[in-house]
Amino acid sequence: MDTDPNPYPLPPEPLPMDRPALMAALRARIGRLERAGAAAALARAQAGVVELSEAIDAALPGGGLARAGLHEVLAADPGAAAGFAAVVLGRAGGTVMWIGPEPDAWPPGLARFGLSPAELVLVRAPRPADGLWAMEEALRCAAVAGALLCLPDLDLTAARRLQLAAEAGGGIGLLLRPDTAETGPSAALTRWRVGALPGAGGSAHSLSDPRWELELLRCRGGKPRRWDATWRTTLDRLETDPEPQASPARRRRA
Amino acid sequence: MTLPGLGLGDGPGVAPAARRGALPPCTPHQEAAASWTSVSLTLSEGGALPPPSDSVENSWRGPGGATPPGGGAGAAPPQATSAAPRRHLALALPRLPVDRLRRGGVQGPVVVWRGVGSRREVVLAGDLPGVCPGQALSDVRAMVPEAVVVEWDQAADAAWREELALWALRFSPLVALAGGDALVLDVTGVAHLFGGEAALLGRAVGGLARLGAGAVGVVADAPAAALALARAGRGGLVVAPGGDAAAVAELPLSVLPVAPEVVVALSRMGLRRLGEVRRQPRAPLARRFGQALLRALDEAAGELCAPISPLRPPPELEAAREFLEPLITREAIDVAVAALLGALCRRLEAAGRGARRVVLRAHRVDGRVQELAVGTGLAVRDPAHLGRLFEQRLERLEPGFGFDRIALLAEATERMAGVQSGFAGGGMQAGVAGGAGALRREELARLFDRLGQRVQLWRLAPATRHWPEREVRRVAATEPVAVPAGWPRAPRPVRLLRRPVELGAMALLPDAPPSLLRIGRDSHRVRAAEGPERLEPEWWRPSPPRRARDYYRVELASGARLWVCRVGFGAEARWFLHGYL
Numbered sequence: 001m002d003t004d005p006n007p008y009p010l011p012p013e014p015l016p017m018d019r020p021a022l023m024a025a026l027r028a029r030i031g032r033l034e035r036a037g038a039a040a041a042l043a044r045a046q047a048g049v050v051e052l053s054e055a056i057d058a059a060l061p062g063g064g065l066a067r068a069g070l071h072e073v074l075a076a077d078p079g080a081a082a083g084f085a086a087v088v089l090g091r092a093g094g095t096v097m098w099i100g101p102e103p104d105a106w107p108p109g110l111a112r113f114g115l116s117p118a119e120l121v122l123v124r125a126p127r128p129a130d131g132l133w134a135m136e137e138a139l140r141c142a143a144v145a146g147a148l149l150c151l152p153d154l155d156l157t158a159a160r161r162l163q164l165a166a167e168a169g170g171g172i173g174l175l176l177r178p179d180t181a182e183t184g185p186s187a188a189l190t191r192w193r194v195g196a197l198p199g200a201g202g203s204a205h206s207l208s209d210p211r212w213e214l215e216l217l218r219c220r221g222g223k224p225r226r227w228d229a230t231w232r233t234t235l236d237r238l239e240t241d242p243e244p245q246a247s248p249a250r251r252r253r254a
Numbered sequence: 255m256t257l258p259g260l261g262l263g264d265g266p267g268v269a270p271a272a273r274r275g276a277l278p279p280c281t282p283h284q285e286a287a288a289s290w291t292s293v294s295l296t297l298s299e300g301g302a303l304p305p306p307s308d309s310v311e312n313s314w315r316g317p318g319g320a321t322p323p324g325g326g327a328g329a330a331p332p333q334a335t336s337a338a339p340r341r342h343l344a345l346a347l348p349r350l351p352v353d354r355l356r357r358g359g360v361q362g363p364v365v366v367w368r369g370v371g372s373r374r375e376v377v378l379a380g381d382l383p384g385v386c387p388g389q390a391l392s393d394v395r396a397m398v399p400e401a402v403v404v405e406w407d408q409a410a411d412a413a414w415r416e417e418l419a420l421w422a423l424r425f426s427p428l429v430a431l432a433g434g435d436a437l438v439l440d441v442t443g444v445a446h447l448f449g450g451e452a453a454l455l456g457r458a459v460g461g462l463a464r465l466g467a468g469a470v471g472v473v474a475d476a477p478a479a480a481l482a483l484a485r486a487g488r489g490g491l492v493v494a495p496g497g498d499a500a501a502v503a504e505l506p507l508s509v510l511p512v513a514p515e516v517v518v519a520l521s522r523m524g525l526r527r528l529g530e531v532r533r534q535p536r537a538p539l540a541r542r543f544g545q546a547l548l549r550a551l552d553e554a555a556g557e558l559c560a561p562i563s564p565l566r567p568p569p570e571l572e573a574a575r576e577f578l579e580p581l582i583t584r585e586a587i588d589v590a591v592a593a594l595l596g597a598l599c600r601r602l603e604a605a606g607r608g609a610r611r612v613v614l615r616a617h618r619v620d621g622r623v624q625e626l627a628v629g630t631g632l633a634v635r636d637p638a639h640l641g642r643l644f645e646q647r648l649e650r651l652e653p654g655f656g657f658d659r660i661a662l663l664a665e666a667t668e669r670m671a672g673v674q675s676g677f678a679g680g681g682m683q684a685g686v687a688g689g690a691g692a693l694r695r696e697e698l699a700r701l702f703d704r705l706g707q708r709v710q711l712w713r714l715a716p717a718t719r720h721w722p723e724r725e726v727r728r729v730a731a732t733e734p735v736a737v738p739a740g741w742p743r744a745p746r747p748v749r750l751l752r753r754p755v756e757l758g759a760m761a762l763l764p765d766a767p768p769s770l771l772r773i774g775r776d777s778h779r780v781r782a783a784e785g786p787e788r789l790e791p792e793w794w795r796p797s798p799p800r801r802a803r804d805y806y807r808v809e810l811a812s813g814a815r816l817w818v819c820r821v822g823f824g825a826e827a828r829w830f831l832h833g834y835l
Contacts, residue, residue, distance in 0.1 A: 079835030082748040107714045108746035118735040124710040143697040196813035207784045
């Protein structure tokens with residue numbers, strides 16, 4: 001039966017038509033053709049999300065902060081932003097890397113935000129090019145659950161590279177940037193601004209749980225929002241204030 | 255000269271290091287003393303077939319090695335060789351200072367001198383028949399006014415000798431510097447690769463001559479015997495095993511590494527040759543001239559074997575290639591390194607080991623040797639991974655006129671069986687999950703190796719100390735970190751400033767928490783302050799004297815949380831910002 005007289009045989013036809021498999025293959029192929037859309041969505045859908053809190057997750061596409069994606073965190077307050085990043089990285093569940101020119105992440109404090117020192121690897125990259133390279137390598141590695149890069153400025157190409165690397169590896173990427181006036185366009189999926197709020201309760205001699213102002217400035221597939229959140233240290237939980245905050249414009253009018 | 259066409263794949267060259275523990279202490283050198291050469295770069299696996307195993311086994315035993323009855327291909331070669339004497343090749347370089355100058359382009363008669371007190375005496379002369387070492391420089395100048403006179407540069411000579419020693423690593427992994435003017439190679443078990451000891455000797459001397467260094471080479475059992483014969487100028491001599499004492503008997507005493515006064519005193523008694531001195535009763539000799547003379551005599555006669563101290567530690571496994579045509583281009587070097595990595599990793603696999611440190615040694619045509627090293631966090635024997643680690647390093651090689659030999663040495667290896675397990679998280683998972691965890695750990699270790707080539711990375715592990723900067727200590731990224739229960743003791747900041755920032759602070763009372771903080775030019779009202787937490791310096795450690803610190807966690811009116819501390823009390827109190835949140 002191997003003797004085929006036809007010198008130009010047709011490609012063999014798949015006899016049992018496996019429709020779901022075929023569809024998935026075609027979808028993946030189309031996705032590869034247009035990287036920005038379907039493939040990214042597929043990769044994200046498979047990789048899952050990092051859950052923050054019920055109210056915030058409801059506002060984010062996919063029901064949480066997407067893994068296999070890059071997220072930008074603007075630090076209005078350095079401590080609050082580092083705490084928020086630690087919450088995200090700690091919930092990524094696996095080895096995470098903290099990359100910076102002089103990484104000053106301090107595990108005794110980060111442990112309170114759910115990031116264990118057993119999972120944290122610090123990388124010192126004095127030059128920005130080294131930092132970007134290390135971040136890309138880390139995100140490309142499937143064994144890394146998340147990576148954070150402290151960087152003052154980032155151009156669109158570099159951000160896009162990091163986003164593609166995160167899609168390839170499946171980990172969550174965080175960019176920790178200072179909150180400066182000029183924050184141009186970005187290839188990241190979301191952009192947050194994290195600031196500090198005065199604690200509710202507590203006295204002049206004891207500090208209550210830290211409170212943060214979380215502003216979702218940009219979100220692909222979602223709307224900008226803003227929450228006031230409290231990190232419950234003892235419960236390991238991020239709680240948003242019960243009633244949704246009025247938008248800044250309406251609050252000013254009131 | 256014909257070389258045995260040993261390819262890259264010849265497995266039995268080095269016994270697995272695991273066997274080493276049960277062997278006599280001298281055998282590691284023996285095992286490593288095999289070097290692999292092939293005369294051309296052939297990438298086909300067919301050219302890399304191992305030679306018939308018993309021919310290798312036989313040659314392993316070396317000349318004079320007793321062949322145990324029934325010792326087939328499976329017998330461990332080191333045990334057979336441990337009975338045989340070790341063999342050493344001594345290469346004396348008597349004209350090193352002049353050869354170095356000739357290499358630098360100095361022509362005609364040359365005199366190298368050195369200052370001894372106020373006197374200038376000749377060390378060595380080139381192309382000057384009537385001049386001998388020790389003569390006054392002024393006499394020589396009067397005799398031969400046209401001679402080039404150069405002061406002795408001992409450091410440059412030593413550097414060149416070391417370079418030559420590195421060059422000689424192509425013959426044996428055990429090369430040592432001896433005295434001020436010689437090299438000693440342990441050639442036990444490697445001579446057959448070069449077609450016998452005489453051929454090896456000829457090749458070494460010839461190679462040194464091509465590099466411009468005149469050498470006198472002798473092969474003997476004991477390093478000191480070979481050295482004495484080489485210093486006496488018996489070039490090309492191969493002493494039969496066990497014949498050291500007879501060979502050195504007729505040598506003059508001046509070849510011994512003893513003080514010249516001893517030689518003079520002995521010659522006054524009519525004792526001018528080694529054999530004559532050795533026939534004398536030992537006790538009076540020792541009383542008169544000390545133990546050093548007897549030891550030197552015994553070593554030269556091969557009765558005492560002093561080990562040589564090699565220039566480079568012998569590798570545990572090695573793969574090397576020699577090239578007829580020197581490699582200059584990056585592509586050629588890449589191909590050669592890839593082939594060598596494949597060979598080294600096959601050897602590692604056969605030995606059941608993985609490499610932790612791999613050194614690439616490239617011998618240039620002009621005798622220079624360049625080395626590159628990579629270290630890995632976990633034992634590795636994957637050629638692709640090692641290749642990636644070397645990829646960036648290879649840029650640092652300077653081929654010049656090309657490399658005629660490239661060797662890859664596994665300097666540190668660890669036992670490695672299949673998939674590594676029990677590395678970071680401990681063996682909590684089992685079965686499939688455990689396998690996946692091990693794979694993930696291996697993947698992480700590879701990532702860390704790659705990153706470690708360009709950036710620093712580490713983990714911070716909890717330490718049992720209370721001083722804030724010492725609460726964690728740096729460990730390697732591949733090391734597991736255990737977190738004790740109830741750690742940390744007290745709330746700590748999420749970011750700790752490496753250099754604390756000095757603050758201005760106002761407090762209602764000298765010991766009260768601050769109520770206003772000045773950071774730079776801005777003043778911030780403090781909404782709440784928790785503390786103080788007083789930390790005393792660790793007086794039991796030898797560290798520079800420090801002062802106690804009072805730490806406060808403060809929250810400013812804006813909500814920002816800081817970790818500040820006060821050093822000193824009262825009027826001389828100073829405030830620092832040490833961390834955030």
